[in-house]
Amino acid sequence: MHQLQEAEAAVAELRCALARVGVTLPSLGLDPVSCAGRQQGVLVELGRCTVETARRMAAALPGEESGR
Template identity: 55%
Template sequence: MKTATERRREAADRVRAAEDAVVRLKAGLAGVGVKLPSLRIDPVSCAGEEPVPLVDLGRCTLDTALRLSVQLEAAAHHDG
């Protein structure tokens, strides 16, 4: 059985991993000219003793959504 300290450490590791994912996602999207202004970790998902952090992609303009879909389609065709 895990101690409270171990559970807190694991929870902190999950939050740090989510923070890293947000940073990497922002950088990757910026590299293809896409910015999601609301991209962040969902603070509610980090609450509690054993958080399960969720990445909130947020809201974006139609133009941003279209640029993102173009990039995804290009990547899919490149891989295929």
């Protein structure tokens, strides 16, 4: 159960971080199939998003540093 609690906390952290940059992923959550299995651990399901949301996410990520 500890692994599930950690995964839920990670989803909550990601949801808050995305909200700070104006991004909402409606389908963000835990993958139910991975929650039932024990082999690979719990997976986070990011889900689908609009083109606008994809662009907002891309803009929120750091770019390449110059001089590399």
